[in-house]
Amino acid sequence: MAQLNNGVAANVTQKQPLWLLAEVTYRCPLHCAFCYNPTDYDKHTKNELSTEQWISALRDARKMGAIQLGISGGEPLLRDDIEEIVAEAHKLGYYSNLITSGVGLTEKRIQAFKEGGLDHIQLSMHDVTEDISNFITDTRTFELKKKVAGMIKAHGYPMVLNVVIHRYNIDQVGRILEMAEALGADYVELANTQYYGWSLVNRDQLMPTREQLNQAEAATNAFRERVGNKMKVFFVVPDYFSDRPKKCMNGWGEVFMIVTANGDVLPCHSARVLPGMTFPNVRENGLEWAWKESPAFTKYRGMDWMKEPCRSCDERENDLGGCRCQSYLLSGDAEMADPVCTKSPNRHLIDEALANSQKPQLREQPIIFRTDKNSKKYVEGDKERIEQFHALP
Numbered sequence: 001m002a003q004l005n006n007g008v009a010a011n012v013t014q015k016q017p018l019w020l021l022a023e024v025t026y027r028c029p030l031h032c033a034f035c036y037n038p039t040d041y042d043k044h045t046k047n048e049l050s051t052e053q054w055i056s057a058l059r060d061a062r063k064m065g066a067i068q069l070g071i072s073g074g075e076p077l078l079r080d081d082i083e084e085i086v087a088e089a090h091k092l093g094y095y096s097n098l099i100t101s102g103v104g105l106t107e108k109r110i111q112a113f114k115e116g117g118l119d120h121i122q123l124s125m126h127d128v129t130e131d132i133s134n135f136i137t138d139t140r141t142f143e144l145k146k147k148v149a150g151m152i153k154a155h156g157y158p159m160v161l162n163v164v165i166h167r168y169n170i171d172q173v174g175r176i177l178e179m180a181e182a183l184g185a186d187y188v189e190l191a192n193t194q195y196y197g198w199s200l201v202n203r204d205q206l207m208p209t210r211e212q213l214n215q216a217e218a219a220t221n222a223f224r225e226r227v228g229n230k231m232k233v234f235f236v237v238p239d240y241f242s243d244r245p246k247k248c249m250n251g252w253g254e255v256f257m258i259v260t261a262n263g264d265v266l267p268c269h270s271a272r273v274l275p276g277m278t279f280p281n282v283r284e285n286g287l288e289w290a291w292k293e294s295p296a297f298t299k300y301r302g303m304d305w306m307k308e309p310c311r312s313c314d315e316r317e318n319d320l321g322g323c324r325c326q327s328y329l330l331s332g333d334a335e336m337a338d339p340v341c342t343k344s345p346n347r348h349l350i351d352e353a354l355a356n357s358q359k360p361q362l363r364e365q366p367i368i369f370r371t372d373k374n375s376k377k378y379v380e381g382d383k384e385r386i387e388q389f390h391a392l393p
Contacts, residue, residue: 049261078104160189
């Protein structure tokens with residue numbers, strides 16, 4: 001019997017991606033310390049796809065069967081053609097979701113989104129306090145976000161909040177959920193930080209203790225019990241605190257596809273960190289070729305690529321070996337078992353990271369914020385901690 005992914009047989013989803021993420025720009029007014037965008041994003045910002053090229057990509061993906069569209073960045077509202085892209089997505093039959101910080105959302109624009117058929121707006125929030133919210137984003141956007149939440153609610157959209165959880169706000173989970181309730185949230189995702197991109201650079205500063213994680217989950221469960229079905233709350237456990245890995249995007253190249261700001265086509269957010277791989281670009285290759293035939297999408301699809309211990313593991317169909325990017329970033333070998341797994345020969349790397357994050361001399365180092373200046377440093381190959389950072393609060 002064919003393995004199922006989201007209820008669809010794998011041999012079908014290999015021919016039919018279900019979810020397309022359009023990373024329409026890497027420009028962003030926020031400088032979040034945990035941003036999943038690549039640390040060298042600066043080299044990918046000079047050649048953004050045009051409106052026509054984005055619409056062409058949406059059409060191609062829809063012909064292949066993609067039905068869910070995420071519009072993200074960076075901050076997608078920094079492009080002045082999002083309304084046009086949204087309207088075209090609606091005509092094509094997508095369920096569309098705008099993933100935004102809220103910066104740049106006005107009454108005029110949200111009305112245009114409503115008329116254009118946008119289905120869903122996901123707003124990022126960062127803390128219940130102005131100080132931590134503004135600190136972790138290196139901006140003054142806390143009050144703005146609350147106003148935008150009210151605007152989203154007033155225009156009849158489901159109130160969907162995403163809150164990235166880390167050492168600075170994890171002890172406030174109960175209060176964050178109370179704030180979400182007061183804002184009229186219908187869905188809240190408490191997304192504990194996963195360590196890729198800028199969050200990997202700041203891992204020692206962002207990682208909480210296991211005790212903090214347990215207390216936050218307990219606070220979440222208590223809140224769920226109190227509110228019942230009034231609000232859906234999702235608590236995403238960080239990989240490092242698990243003993244089994246999860247499927248990379250529900251399987252590499254099986255249901256998920258990203259088109260990036262400059263047109264690169266990726267099977268996951270962080271795939272460009274992997275060495276020796278060339279990713280297709282919509283300017284040169286069609287999406288159907290990228291999905292079905294490109295070496296980038298076929299390399300880790302399925303299980304044939306696996307080494308031991310994954311190859312003979314009785315759980316290999318459940319996790320497909322875990323995350324290739326995490327394996328490479330931590331062990332230097334993209335084909336090894338995800339170090340999160342207790343069966344991995346590299347599990348000690350996770351345990352060391354957990355231990356190091358609790359050492360005062362490491363966790364008290366200044367945070368490196370996601371800025372164009374810092375990204376240029378990474379583009380230039382300067383991966384040492386740069387000289388001037390923002391002080392800790």
